Every structure is written in structure tokens, then in C-alpha cells.
Amino acid sequence: MKKYLLSIFVLVGLFVGILAQSTIVVGTTDKIRTLDPALCYDYFSSNILQNVLAGPVDYKVNSSEIVPNLFESWEVSEDGLEYTFHVKKGVVFEDGTPIDANVFKFSFDRVIKLGGDPAFLLSDVVKSTEVVDNYTFKVTLLYPFSAFVSVLGYTVAWPVNPKVFPADKFYDGVPSSSGPYKVTEWIRDVRITLRTNERYFGQKPKTDRIIIQFYENASTLRLALETGEIDIAFRHLDPRDILDLKNSKNLQVIQGESPQVRMVVFNVQKPPFNDPLVRQAISQVIDRHLIVEEVFQNMAAPLYSLVPMGMWSHEDVFQDGSVETAKQLLYQAGYNERNKLVIDLWYSPTHYGTTEADVAQVLMESLEKTGIIDVRLQYAEWATYVDYFLNGNMGMFLLGWYPDYIDPDDYLWPFMSESGAKSMGSFYVNPYIEAVMRAARVSNDQEARTDLYHVVQQDLAVSVPYVPLWQGVETVAAKTNIKGILLEPSQVFRYYLLYKE
């Protein structure tokens, strides 16, 4: 009898132990703006959707390679205009509603009709959608666009449950799940709780419950991790805090690739930046290494093109220049030690975290090493900042870029095309480069596209409407018993891989 009792106690103990270990708490300073894919256009909202919904395509784990998901396969017409997708059968939302071609048509049409923030990703290229049969969905494009399937990797194209999401307005509730997790609780800006979706067709989560707790600032997030309130701190710790946390025995710091890039933007129509010699001179003295070392404690990498390192077609078209070359260029432009080039350098103090003022300071010091440039630092909060650069008020300013889809097109078209450059505040216009990028959009041949993107990048280094500065490094700090953390080049952070040891 005693043996039985002992066994029961051991079993109960184990069971309780397993239960206790089936929750992981993640802390972040990000916010969820919306869980409607038609409106969602910020990192953390997408992050939740990526764990709660299933997409038509997905990124292969720990890679930026697109793989089929809800779309099992597809054919593209010879002219590159028609995409016929075959939908996986037997997949359902958490309430049992089947995901078929009708659901896809509903979701695509809804995004385009509602015109939310990310809608342009579809509406700029999609001419029409059609249900061929229950499991065949056809999309006709306005023009051939080889990165279209990559666009489907972004949550804007992910199907939503027509029984939950209204067709004619945005939805501010919790989505009906089709992914590994479902949302069981959402107290806005306090926490969101995810639990295993038993009806998910793919890999089951290793941890049943993920709670995401929201914090207002980086220092509180750090304290929350150190005091054990959370298991993982994911976005955004201060680089100096990360250095401290690396020395802690109870914590692990994991770093991974990030497709985020940062740059200096020139308004090429605003004096003195309308002179290419001035832009080239500045690009010669910018010290990327100093920014990376001093401000980011080496938690970033110097970048020499707008296309990030590791992505196909990337080419280092800029280089570490010299003060002497910069001086020569400035002399040619008519500036010298007595007639100095006086410029304003703008930055936004909070939008990119706590480090931006330091970046601006280091840049100022680099530029003033010439003895010919005088820099005045200027700053504005994000709303004002955007207003200023869209209206061409700022001549030189700092900007960052998170991709919508993982393709070189998303790093070049939004910057170097006429419409894109306008929305970035550089107002750069080059019909030849625009034609080259259009050719790359149409082509299905990656080698040919690579050559075309090399042409664009080389022009970038000559015309210098932007100076790439650094490529980010994604960082997560966690308790040492937390396993399965993957910081993927696709930016997808998969909660279903996380577990406690």
C-alpha cells in the first residue's frame, strides 16, 4: 500500500512539475496596436499574428527561404500575371471553419477594400482575385512582380475567419486562431496570453501557455528579467544593459541576425545636399565602426549597402573613406576651413530606442573631424519628424527600415524609386535606375535580378541619396533554463519552439 501511495505522490509531483513548467513569460516594451491583419503594420502585432495565424506561405525555420504552408503549391502564368494557388485541405480555424479558397478571397478582398496601413502591399499589385474551386485560388496582378510570393509571407495576406472578422470594417478583437497558439486573454498594454490551439495542423507547441507582459521602458524590462518576473526579455533592451546581463550567471543573452537597416537620408533637392559632392564627402567621413563600437557595444554590424548582408544580391558598394578624400571633395564643392559647410543633422530621440542621440553625437564628431563641416544637432518627436521629412524640411536625417518582405526589392524600390524616395524624404529621381528596378521586379530569374540590383546599388554609392550605416542585431535575454530561442533572419519569433528545461 505504501508503495502505491509513494508512486501516486511521485506521479502527482511529476504532473505538477510538468504543469508548472508549461508556462513561459515573455516581457517586451513593444505594444500590440491591432490583431487585424488588414490594419497590422508594426512588428509586435505581426509577431502575435505570426504565432496565432497560419500564413499561405511561411519562412523555413531559421532561414529567409519561403516555403509552402496553407498554399501547398502554385503556378505562375507565362506572362507572370496570374498566380494559381492550391490550398491545403482539411485545415480549420479554432471554431472549425474550414480554410479554403473562399476564405482567401474574403481575406484578400477585405484588406484591399479596407485600405488599412499595410494594404498597399496587396493593392499596389493585385488586380483581382478569383475562386476557381473550393481549394484553388487565383490572383491576377496589375503587372508581373517576382517578389509577390514573398509578400504573402507578411501577415497582410494571411487568411482570417469570415465568421469573426467583419467584411466592411476593421476588427479590434481577438482573431480566430489557425496557428499554433490561440489568444485566451488580452488585457491591452498589460498582457496577452496564448495557449495551444488543439486544431492546428502543424507542429504542436512545446510550451502550452505563453504570456506576454508589456513594459513601458527598457530599464523596467531589464529589472523584470533580473527579478524573475519574466523568463525572456524580447525587444528592447538597452545595449549597455545587455552588456551587464551578459555577465550574469543566471541569464543567457542570445543574438541573431536582423534584417533591420539604418541609414542617413539626404534630401537631394535641398541645399547644400543637392550637391552630390557634399553627399559623397559626408559618406567618406562617416565612421560606422565608431557608431557600432561606442553606441551599440558591437551589437550591430557596419553596413555598406542598403541591401542587408547575407541577402542575395548584397554588394558592399560603400567603403570606409578617409578624412583627406572628404576634404578634397568639399574643396571641390567650394567649402574650406574659412568657408565652412554648416549643416543640420536631425534625429528622433525615442522612436528608435534610447541610443539615437548618441548615434547623432558620434556622427557629428566624425563629420567635424574634417575641420570644414559644422554640425548642428536637431531633434523632433516621431510625428513631427515624419511630417518634416515628408514635406522636405529636413536636409539630412537618420532613418531606419524594417522590411515588409524578405527580398532585395523591399530594400531598394522603397528608397530608389521616385515614389518611394519621396516617401522617405530623399526626393531622389533617376528614371534609368527606376527602369532597372522595374525590370528586376518583372524578372523571375534570380541571377538576372542580382545583376540588376548590383547596378542599383552601384548607383547608390555614386549618387548617395542615402548612406547605409549599420545592420541591427536582434537580442534576447532569458533565464538559462529557457531553450528553443531562435532569432531568425526572417524576423519571425516562434513561441512554439520555446520550452523550459
Place this chain on the structure above:
Amino acid sequence: MSLRNYIIVRILLAIPMLFVLLVVIFVVIRIMPGDPVAAMLGGRASQEVIEARRAELGLNKPIIVQFFDYLGGLLKGDFGTSTMTGRPVLDEILERFPATLELTIFAFIIAVLIGIFWGSKAAQKRDKPVDIAARGFSMFMYSVPVFWFGLMLQYIFGMQLKWLPIAGRISATVDFESITGLFLLDSLLRGNWVAFLDVLEHLILPGITLGLVTSSIFLRMVRNNTILTLTSDYVKSAKARGVPENKILYRHAVRNALVPILTVMGLQLALLMAGAVLTETTFSWPGIGSYLIMKIRYRDFPAIQGTVVFFAIFVIVINIIVEIINALIDPRVRY
């Protein structure tokens, strides 16, 4: 003037006050540089999309039309739609308000308790160590930056001693379902003692931060007013009659000193909510203060306006209530 008429006049007087405030807020937000739509969409959206969104939110109309549209909406209880989230502003405010209210009430209780007890003791023991300490404390708390004080408490009691949680309203792993949004009350209503204790623990550091800062004002006022009443003739005669000292202090001096302080306390409760901004940011307290900061960054016109108007209405209501209480206590106020 009868009490009823007095109340009606107070309420009517509040309307032009609110109107002026609305005009000022409306104009100030609009003359500040920064387009909310552009801020929301970043640089990625086309001009057409930006224009369409502006039209949808009515931001392309002349400012005077926008103002009267807004006013019309307000009268129907519509505070507008957030440009950031596309949700009704009032819903967002009402979701956040209980957090601020809970923190404010908690801090207010701390402030009142410290203010009354220490303030009256300081008055009684004038120029003695208790009084000197009270004055030192009051000066220190009045001048210390709230966020710095909060950070210090976080560091000492959260980080080093690990006695209390340093942020948020409730631990992530505590199961809890809210009813009113006031977590402390809700956990009691549900009989969830685990949640109650957890919420209480979370309230302590931000509550103390805000409460101690406010207590410095109360302490000084109670001390000064009590000193005045302690030197009045009726107190002197009470002393002469041999009434015990503590009875004189609390029954006579403090009680009389509190009448003018009550008005200030009422207003202070409203101002406390404004003061909660920094405390909420420091302790990741998801209230209206941190909401307002977030919305200002993104120039979310309707949300900023809505929050300020909501605050204003709250302050005015508190003010009216305080005046009514005063009028009840002291009928001379009505004339």
C-alpha cells in the same frame, strides 16, 4: 441661495470653462508640427493613401468645422477614433482609467494618512525633532524628481531586497478576471486572495512613490493650519479646562484645520492623476498617464484631446463635489 440652486449654478459655470479648455486644446494640438496620419503610416504609404486616411478621419476639413464636428460628437459621448489603433477613444480611455484611479486612490490614502498624522504631530511638537524631520521630509519629497524616487524604490525593494514587484499591475502567471478594471476591488469581489495579494504588492511601490510626493504638500498644510488653530482662543480655553492634549489636537485643532484643506485635497486628487504620468511610465503602470505619453509621441489628435477632456471633466466633477461638501459643512460658502 438654496443648496439645489447652488449646485445648478456650479454645474452651469463649469460649461464655459470646459468650452474654453476644449478650444485651447484643439488649437494647441493642431498648431504643433506633425501630421498624425503621416506619423501613423510612417514614410511607407503613398500620398494618396495618406490623403484618403486624412479624409476618413475628417482631418482635411477646415479646423472650425473639425472643432464643431468634435463638439457634436462629444455631446453624444463620442470622443472620436484613435488614429493609431482605429478604436473609439472613449473605449481606450475607459480601459486605462481604472488603473490610474486605483493607483491615485491608493496614493491619496497614503498621502492623507501621512499628511494628517505627521502634520498634526509636527504642529503639536513644533520645533522638536518630529517637526524638524517632518519639514525635512516635506522639503525632500517636494523637490525630488518622481521618476528618480521611483527608480530608487525599484532598485532597493525590487532589485536588491526582492520584496516587491517592480512593474505592472499583476503578475503574469496569476489567473484573474477583471470586472470593473479596479483589480484590487475585483479580486475581492471574486474572492481571489492570491490575486488580491499580488495586486496589492504591485500597488505598493508606485503608490508609495506618488503618495509620498503628494504627502509633502498635505503635511505642510496640515502642520501650518494646525499650528494656527492650536494658537486660537478656543484651544487655549480647552487647555485651561484641562482637556487632554491629544483630544485637543484631534478633536479640535486638526478637525478645524481640515476644513480649508479639504478643498485642496479634492483638487489634489485630480492633480494626482496628472502626476501619475511619470509614476506610470516608471512602473509600467498601464493607466491614462502612460497612454497620454504614447499618444503624444504619435500625435494621435483624437486620443490626446479625448484624454485631456476626460481629465478636465474629472477635475471639474471633483471640484463641484468638493464645493458641494464645503457648502454642506459651511453654509456661508453659498452666499
